[in-house]
Each structure stands twice: as structure tokens, then as C-alpha cells.
Amino acid sequence: xxxxxxxxxxxxxxxxxxxxxxxxxxxxxxxxxxxxxxxxxxxxxxxxxxxxxxxxxxxxxxxxxxxxxxxxxxxxxxxxxxxxxxxxxxxxxxxxxxxxxxxxxxxxxxxxxxxxxxxxxxxxxxxxxxxxxxxxxxxxxxxxxxxxxxxxxxxxxxxxxxxxxxxxxxxxxxxxxxxxxxxxxxxxxxxxxxxxxxxxxxxxxxxxxxxxxxxxxxxxxxxxxxxxxxxxxxxxxxxxxxxxxxxxxxxxxxxxxxxxxxxxxxxxxxxxxxxxxxxxxxxxxxxxxxxxxxxxxxxxxxxxxxxxxxxxxxxxxxxxxxxxxxxxxxxxxxxxxxxxxxxx
Amino acid sequence: xxxxxxxxxxxxxxxxxxxxxxxxxxxxxxxxxxxxxxxxxxxxxxxxxxxxxxxxxxxxxxxxxxxxxxxxxxxxxxxxxxxxxxxxxxxxxxxxxxxxxxxxxxxxxxxxxxxxxxxxxxxxxxxxxxxxxxxxxxxxxxxxxxxxxxxxxxxxxxxxxxxxxxxxxxxxxxxxxxxxxxxxxxxxxxxxxxxxxxxxxxxxxxxxxxxxxxxxxxxxxxxxxxxxxxxxxxxxxxxxxxxxxxxxxxxxxxxxxxxxxxxxxxxxxxxxxxxxxxxxxxxxxxxxxxxxxxxxxxxxxxxxxxxxxxxxxxxxxxxxxxxxxxxxxxxxxxxxxxxxxxxxxxxxxxxxxxxxxxxxxxxxxxxxxxxxxxxxxxxxxxxxxxxxxxxxxxxxxxxxxxxxxxxxxxxxxxxxxxxxxxxxxxxxxxxxxxxxxxxxxxxx
Numbered sequence: 001x002x003x004x005x006x007x008x009x010x011x012x013x014x015x016x017x018x019x020x021x022x023x024x025x026x027x028x029x030x031x032x033x034x035x036x037x038x039x040x041x042x043x044x045x046x047x048x049x050x051x052x053x054x055x056x057x058x059x060x061x062x063x064x065x066x067x068x069x070x071x072x073x074x075x076x077x078x079x080x081x082x083x084x085x086x087x088x089x090x091x092x093x094x095x096x097x098x099x100x101x102x103x104x105x106x107x108x109x110x111x112x113x114x115x116x117x118x119x120x121x122x123x124x125x126x127x128x129x130x131x132x133x134x135x136x137x138x139x140x141x142x143x144x145x146x147x148x149x150x151x152x153x154x155x156x157x158x159x160x161x162x163x164x165x166x167x168x169x170x171x172x173x174x175x176x177x178x179x180x181x182x183x184x185x186x187x188x189x190x191x192x193x194x195x196x197x198x199x200x201x202x203x204x205x206x207x208x209x210x211x212x213x214x215x216x217x218x219x220x221x222x223x224x225x226x227x228x229x230x231x232x233x234x235x236x237x238x239x240x241x242x243x244x245x246x247x248x249x250x251x252x253x254x255x256x257x258x259x260x261x262x263x264x265x266x267x268x269x270x271x272x273x274x275x276x277x278x279x280x281x282x283x284x285x286x287x288x289x290x291x292x293x294x295x296x297x298x299x300x301x302x303x304x305x306x307x308x309x310x311x312x313x314x315x316x317x318x319x320x321x322x323x324x325x326x327x328x329x330x331x332x333x334x335x336x337x338x339x340x341x342x343x344x
Numbered sequence: 345x346x347x348x349x350x351x352x353x354x355x356x357x358x359x360x361x362x363x364x365x366x367x368x369x370x371x372x373x374x375x376x377x378x379x380x381x382x383x384x385x386x387x388x389x390x391x392x393x394x395x396x397x398x399x400x401x402x403x404x405x406x407x408x409x410x411x412x413x414x415x416x417x418x419x420x421x422x423x424x425x426x427x428x429x430x431x432x433x434x435x436x437x438x439x440x441x442x443x444x445x446x447x448x449x450x451x452x453x454x455x456x457x458x459x460x461x462x463x464x465x466x467x468x469x470x471x472x473x474x475x476x477x478x479x480x481x482x483x484x485x486x487x488x489x490x491x492x493x494x495x496x497x498x499x500x501x502x503x504x505x506x507x508x509x510x511x512x513x514x515x516x517x518x519x520x521x522x523x524x525x526x527x528x529x530x531x532x533x534x535x536x537x538x539x540x541x542x543x544x545x546x547x548x549x550x551x552x553x554x555x556x557x558x559x560x561x562x563x564x565x566x567x568x569x570x571x572x573x574x575x576x577x578x579x580x581x582x583x584x585x586x587x588x589x590x591x592x593x594x595x596x597x598x599x600x601x602x603x604x605x606x607x608x609x610x611x612x613x614x615x616x617x618x619x620x621x622x623x624x625x626x627x628x629x630x631x632x633x634x635x636x637x638x639x640x641x642x643x644x645x646x647x648x649x650x651x652x653x654x655x656x657x658x659x660x661x662x663x664x665x666x667x668x669x670x671x672x673x674x675x676x677x678x679x680x681x682x683x684x685x686x687x688x689x690x691x692x693x694x695x696x697x698x699x700x701x702x703x704x705x706x707x708x709x710x711x712x713x714x715x716x717x718x719x720x721x722x723x724x725x726x727x728x729x730x731x732x733x734x735x736x737x738x739x740x741x742x743x744x745x746x747x748x749x750x751x752x753x754x755x756x757x758x759x760x761x762x763x764x765x766x767x768x769x770x771x772x773x774x775x776x777x778x779x780x781x782x783x784x785x786x787x788x
Contacts, residue, residue, distance in 0.1 A: 143496055143536060146537075146538050146539065146541075147536050151459075152463070155373070155410070156373065156374055156409055156410060158376075158409065169574070171604050171606075171640050172604060172606045172638040172639070172652065173606075173638050173650075173652045173667070177606070177608070179480070179481070180578060180592050181576060182475055182476065183476060183478075183480075183576075183578045184476070184477075184534070184542050184543075184576065185542070187490070189475075194376070194422065195453055196378075196407060196422060196452075196453060198475075199483075202473055202481045203424075203473065204483070204522070205506075205508060205509050205521040206451065206452050206483070206507060207426075208401060208450070213384070214403075216719070216743050216755075216757040216773060217710065217719045217745055217755055219708035220710065227723045227725075227737075227739045228723070228739050230763070230765055231732070231734075231737045232737070234700070234731075235687065235701060235727075238689045238691060238700070239663050239665065240614075240656075241614040241630070242590070242612045242614040242617045245614065245617035246522060246617070247481075248520070248522055249519055249521050249523075250517065251518045251524075252520040255520075259435075260389075260390065260391055261392060268391040290627070290628040291658065291659065291660060291661070291691050292614070293615050293624050293628045294615065294630070296624055297618055297624045300623075301517065301622050302623075303622075303623055304623075308623060308624065308627070318626055322626075325585060325586040325587065334555070335556055335621055337620075337622065337626075340623065
């Protein structure tokens with residue numbers, strides 16, 4: 001199978017697979033509700049008049065179990081209505097929790113208002129749902145919450161946009177701090193964020209585009225490497241070399257340096273040596289290397305073929321304290337890099 | 345490994361990943377599908393010569409969640425990959441085998457995840473990102489397991505091979521993966537203290553064909569001793585070098601509902617971010633300490649101010665980084681923002697090399713009018729010392745977008761720039777994006 005046919009297969013799957021399955025896209029916009037709940041509540045009608053089947057409902061259904069009264073029960077409508085009106089248009093609701101009204105109604109003795117403190121009114125497009133604090137009034141979910149064990153109560157948090165709650169603020173310089181938060185809370189991140197979201201930046205070994213190239217219209221987002229980063233990358237790399245190394249291996253840097261003709265190993269060399277005059281004097285390049293060896297690795301990390309080896313093979317290159325931290329025998333035996341200079 | 349074998353592996357991996365989706369799509373509660381087609385026409389300098397290149401990208405992402413099956417709860421299949429073709433010269437820089445191949449691509453993610461034993465065990469297999477603890481973020485071909493134990497305890501572990509681009513360079517010098525190597529194993533044990541937070545201990549070992557690449561242990565803690573206050577700390581120790589690699593402390597305090605203050609400290613030995621079998625790992629010890637903080641203030645509902653400053657202490661020098669940013673959202677469809685910033689490093693007493701910095705200013709805005717939207721973004725960087733004999737870098741980008749409906753949207757973007765490496769540069773991008781979430785079944 002060629003890569004071209006794979007691309008075609010991928011496109012066909014995207015276009016046809018989802019549609020052919022008969023799935024329907026999530027309703028982006030519901031029409032406004034028309035039923036005035038407050039008028040009926042003030043008239044003294046019980047919720048069960050219209051939501052009779054809710055007492056047997058073990059799941060949150062698409063029609064919120066609306067069954068308009070009929071027969072004798074319809075008499076309750078007649079003081080205001082000449083006849084029982086047609087049921088309002090059904091709304092497709094976001095089904096975001098697993099919940100059994102049948103199990104819960106006995107505990108509140110049929111008093112729906114214990115949980116439903118607000119009801120949807122005409123003109124609204126979203127029905128208010130009881131907040132999670134309603135659940136935790138009776139249920140202790142502290143450990144589940146702390147461990148981000150949202151399922152099975154929450155069906156799928158990834159399906160609807162949540163605003164970060166107080167415990168996980170996406171605030172201040174979140175681009176810099178989110179990594180630290182993820183160290184001890186990656187499961188929490190995963191409760192809302194699919195890995196496809198993380199991969200947009202963190203799949204550095206495979207991803208082809210910078211985020212701001214892929215989404216030039218997201219001007220308010222805090223993207224790393226926005227704009228003309230090529231001109232700034234050496235400055236940022238001097239300021240925080242470890243940050244570069246979290247995502248980019250040497251080969252990533254070297255591939256570009258090679259192709260742009262700024263590496264000694266480039267097939268086509270352009271311009272002058274990227275290093276300043278007198279660089280090869282040990283005092284200049286040695287001092288710079290000690291201050292930022294990671295930058296050196298951007299071009300000079302080819303093991304035994306590295307240009308550093310040529311000169312340093314016969315001169316002790318190790319920093320102070322090296323011998324105290326390393327066992328030469330075991331290091332040389334266990335790391336082929338050492339054997340470039342040291343005999344086993 | 346020859347590039348032919350690499351391409352064959354890539355084709356097989358893509359085919360297997362896509363093929364596995366077909367039978368399960370209909371069994372999922374929710375399927376998120378995303379497809380982005382991008383045509384970018386831009387100037388591109390290669391070794392001193394200017395070319396006009398036009399790569400065409402297709403990025404595809406499919407996620408099927410809560411797939412019905414008799415074995416696992418919450419079964420999930422995720423695929424994310426891309427393909428690209430070069431119209432004209434193939435000079436996309438990350439292509440390691442130019443210019444013979446005009447069609448290329450890669451797989452970002454392809455995994456299956458499910459929960460077993462009443463959701464106490466979570467398993468994930470395939471190409472994935474593993475994160476947390478001392479591991480940081482690692483793109484891995486392998487397996488990851490999380491076991492939730494009683495009393496808030498838990499343990500997670502992973503094993504596999506760090507991902508290499510286009511399956512062409514597993515391990516060692518040619519992989520783009522910063523954790524170079526062909527074998528990785530690690531994990532984290534944690535204890536959740538309700539309601540205080542979580543403490544964890546973790547370890548990671550990566551081997552590069554038998555040689556040590558990374559061998560570290562670490563600890564982390566997240567505490568909320570008081571609802572408005574969050575404290576985070578982590579540290580890692582390198583077992584090969586016998587010294588601390590990194591320590592971070594971060595505190596965030598919600599002083600007022602509209603005022604958030606943060607402060608942080610970081611110590612890092614950047615040289616320990618090189619693989620231990622890198623020849624450059626033996627030359628030096630590089631140490632840096634950074635301290636700073638930030639304030640986010642939203643005096644009015646639509647306006648947010650952000651200030652952030654950090655001071656860097658390096659062995660022979662120092663650096664500063666500061667940014668001020670404001671965002672105004674006068675209506676749901678309009679955003680205006682501006683930011684100014686400064687970053688500099690003075691690390692070399694001789695005053696020559698490594699010392700540089702920049703001031704930057706940026707203004708941006710976006711407006712949505714029904715299905716139509718537009719953005720404007722201008723950025724200017726002024727360097728303290730010249731870069732490629734130039735003092736400034738300017739780039740301006742404008743976009744026009746239109747929502748076609750049924751999850752489809754189109755975007756046209758144009759950018760003009762004058763930078764140290766391009767006297768004048770123009771980019772044009774045309775994008776057709778499809779993003780849709782399908783609910784295939786009512787919730788149980």
C-alpha cells in the first residue's frame with residue numbers, strides 16, 4: 001500500500017465512516033424552549049403531571065420523560081387551557097451524567113425542587129441542571145474528585161467544554177506552569193483533555209507543524225514558538241536550554257542546521273562560521289560550552305564522529321568532581337560512549 | 345534502518361491503525377472526528393537560496409469513546425496521524441530524506457484504552473503520550489497501566505520504546521525524540537490525601553541499545569491546604585550522575601475573586617537533559633536557578649491583565665524575562681489584545697557570545713460576524729544584539745474564516761514578514777477543517 005493510497009483511505013474514512021454509521025452530529029444549537037415552567041409551578045401543578053414516567057426512569061433520557069396528562073388527569077389543565085395543548089418541541093439534551101431518577105426520588109420524597117432549584121423558561125436554549133454540589137450534599141466523592149475518577153457518574157467529560165475549576169486554574173502563565181501541574185495531576189488533565197489535544201504540541205517527534213501555523217486564527221491563545229521563532233530560538237535556548245530539551249532531541253536541531261548550511265557537516269556550507277572569531281581558542285569555546293553545553297549539542301552530538309572528540313580525546317574533559325561521582329570501570333563497561341576515549 | 349523499511353513500517357502502522365477503527369466506530373457512544381486539510385504556499389530559504397514551496401497536509405484525528413464490549417469499561421480508541429505531499433520542490437526541513445520523496449507522513453497517536461476490574465485498572469496500549477512524575481512527557485510505543493488501590497493509593501507504570509519520526513530512526517543519534525533510546529520503563533506511585541492533595545514518587549529509565557540514556561527518580565507533591573491556595577513541588581535526582589537534575593516549587597493564591605497571584609522557583613541542571621550516552625554529557629555541569637512570579641487581574645468581566653517576571657541566575661551571569669499582556673473581550677465575538685515583553689541573558693563575562701535578548705510587542709484582534717470571522721496579528725521583536733546582521737523581526741498575519749456548516753469551516757490566512765533571515769517573506773495558507781462530535785448511541 002502506498003502512502004498516497006493511505007491518504008485517500010484516511011480521507012474516505014473521515015468523510016464516509018462517520019456519516020455512514022448513521023450517527024448524528026451533536027446538536028450545536030437547540031431552538032429556544034417554549035414551555036413556561038414557572039407559570040405551571042405557581043398554578044400548583046405537580047411535576048409528575050407532565051413528567052409521570054420520571055419515577056421509573058433509570059437513565060437520563062433524550063425526552064426528559066415528558067408525557068402530557070390524559071383522561072382524568074388532563075382536568076388539571078382545563079382551568080387555564082380549553083384543551084390539553086400539543087406537547088412542546090422535544091429538545092435534544094446533552095447527556096453528561098449517569099443518573100437514575102427512580103433511585104433518587106424516594107430519598108427526596110418526590111420533592112423535585114430539592115435538586116431542581118431552577119427550571120427552564122421560554123427563550124432559554126439550555127436547561128439548567130443541578131450543580132455537582134447537589135450530589136455531594138449526600139454522596140461523598142472527595143476521593144473520586146481528588147483522583148479525577150469522574151466516570152461512571154460523568155459519562156464523558158471530553159464531550160463538552162468545562163471551565164477549569166478552582167483546583168486546576170489555567171491562569172497566569174499557564175503555558176509555563178502546566179507541566180508542573182501535570183506531574184502530579186496527569187489523570188486530572190486526562191479527565192477533560194484527550195491525548196490528541198496534548199499531542200498537538202507534545203508529539204514533538206512526529207508532529208509536522210507549529211500550533212500557530214495550524215491555527216493562525218487563534219490569536220488569543222498562548223502558543224509556544226509563535227511567529228518568527230527561527231530568529232529568536234538561539235536566545236531562548238541560551239536562557240532556558242532545558243526547556244528546549246524537553247521536546248527536541250539533537251537530531252531535530254541538527255536536521256535543520258544541516259539543511260540550512262550552518263553545520264560543519266552540511267552538504268552545502270553558506271556564509272561564515274556561525275561561531276565568532278577566535279572560537280577555537282579553548283578559553284572562548286570552552287567557557288561557552290561550560291555555560292550551555294546543550295546548545296553545543298544542537299550541532300555536535302554525533303558520538304565518536306563528534307568534532308569534540310578530535311581534540312578532547314587526549315585531554316581530560318570532565319568537570320570537577322567527576323571521578324567522585326563515577327566508577328570508571330562500571331561506566332566504561334556499561335556505556336559505549338565512554339569507550340570512545342577509554343579502554344575497557 | 346533504510347528509509348524504505350521505514351516507509352513500509354509507516355504504511356503498515358497507518359493501515360493497521362485506520363483499519364482497527366472501522367469495526368468499532370459503530371459500537372462507540374461518541375466519536376470525535378477531526379480532519380484538517382492545509383495548503384501552505386510560502387517562501388523558504390534553503391542554504392542561502394530562496395524557494396517557493398507548497399506542501400499540502402492532511403491531518404486526521406478520530407477518537408471513539410465508550411466502545412461497547414464485553415471486557416473493558418470506558419473502552420476508547422484514539423488515532424491521530426497526518427500525511428503530506430509536496431507540490432513543487434520538497435524542501436520541508438524535517439524531511440530527513442529530501443528531495444526524493446514527495447509524499448510523507450507520520451503517526452502521532454494510535455492507542456486503545458480501557459478500564460478493568462470495576463475501573464480500578466486502566467490499561468493503554470499503542471502509540472501514546474505518557475506523562476507524570478519524573479518522566480515529564482514522553483511519546484512512546486508501548487503499554488501504560490494505572491492501578492487505583494484503596495485508601496487513595498495508586499501506582500502507574502509504562503514500558504515501551506520512545507517514538508522516532510516516521511519509524512525511521514529507533515534510538516540513538518537520529519531520533520527527534522529528546523529521550524533518545526529504544527527502551528523506556530518507568531512509573532509513579534502516589535497517595536491522594538483528601539482533601540489536601542497528592543504526593544508521588546516516580547522513576548524512569550531509558551536505554552539506548554543497552555547504553556544508559558536516562559536514569560532518574562523523583563518526588564512530587566500537590567497541596568491545597570486552603571481552598572484559594574495551591575502548592576506544587578517536584579524534584580528529580582539523576583542516578584547516573586548522582587546529582588539533582590531539577591527542582592520546582594510553585595504556589596498560586598487566589599487573593600480575590602478577580603486577582604490571582606503566583607510565585608515559583610526552579611533549579612535545573614540543563615546538561616542532565618542530554619542523554620547519558622551523548623558525548624557532550626561528559627564535559628560540564630551547568631546549573632541555573634530561576635525565581636519569579638505573576639499576577640492575573642480581571643477588574644472587569646471583559647478585561648484581563650497579566651504580568652509575569654522571572655529572574656535567572658546562571659553561574660557566570662543572569663537573565664530577565666518579563667511579559668505584560670491585556671485582553672479585552674467587549675462582546676462574545678470580539679477579542680482585542682496587546683502584549684509587551686522582554687527577555688535577555690548575560691551569561692558570558694567576555695560580553696561576546698551567548699549574550700542577547702529581545703524586546704517584543706504584539707497586538708492582536710479577532711471578530712466574528714455570524715459565520716464569518718477575521719483576525720489580525722502583528723508582532724515586532726527588537727534584538728539587543730544583531731541576529732544575522734539585523735536588529736528587528738516583524739511579522740503580520742491576517743485571516744478570514746467562514747463556517748460552512750456540518751462541522752466544516754474554511755480559512756484563508758496571509759502573512760508578511762521582514763526578519764533576520766528573510767528580507768521579505770510572504771505566506772499563504774488555505775485550510776479546510778472538519779470537526780464534529782457524533783453521538784452514536786443514547787447514554788445508558
